[in-house]
Amino acid sequence: MPDSHPHRPSPLLAILPRQNIIQDDGVHVLVSTKEVEGARSDGMLLRRCEFSLSAPFGYVCLGHFRQFSENCWQASLGSLVVVAEGCVRPDRLYPTELDALVSLWSSRRQLSV
Numbered sequence: 372m373p374d375s376h377p378h379r380p381s382p383l384l385a386i387l388p389r390q391n392i393i394q395d396d397g398v399h400v401l402v403s404t405k406e407v408e409g410a411r412s413d414g415m416l417l418r419r420c421e422f423s424l425s426a427p428f429g430y431v432c433l434g435h436f437r438q439f440s441e442n443c444w445q446a447s448l449g450s451l452v453v454v455a456e457g458c459v460r461p462d463r464l465y466p467t468e469l470d471a472l473v474s475l476w477s478s479r480r481q482l483s484v
Contacts, residue, residue, distance in 0.1 A: 393472065399479045401472065412437040416475050436471045444471035455481040
C-alpha cells in the first residue's frame with residue numbers, strides 16, 4: 372500500500388553525509404556507501420519512488436558498484452531491472468572506479484523495473 376505522503380523527505384539521504392551523494396538528477400541518485408557499516412557494495416544507483424512496504428525509504432535500488440581489487444571495479448544492475456531494447460547492460464568489470472560509475476549512471480535512463 373503506498374504511503375499517503377509520497378513527497379515527504381526520505382530518511383535514507385538524511386542517514387548519508389552529503390559527500391556520499393555522487394550524482395542526483397531528481398529522479399535517480401548515485402550514492403557511495405563506502406565506510407557505511409554493513410554495506411555490501413561501494414555504492415548504489417537508486418530511483419525515487421512512492422513509499423511502500425517494498426520501498427520503505429522511498430527508493431528502489433537499480434544497481435550497485437564495488438571494488439574487487441586495485442584495478443578492478445564492477446558495475447551491475449539488479450536482476451529484475453530491464454534495459455531498453457538496443458541498450459547495453461553495464462554488468463561488467465572496469466579498470467577504474469570512475470569508469471564503473473559513469474557506465475552505471477549513464478544507463479539510468481534506459482532502465483525499468
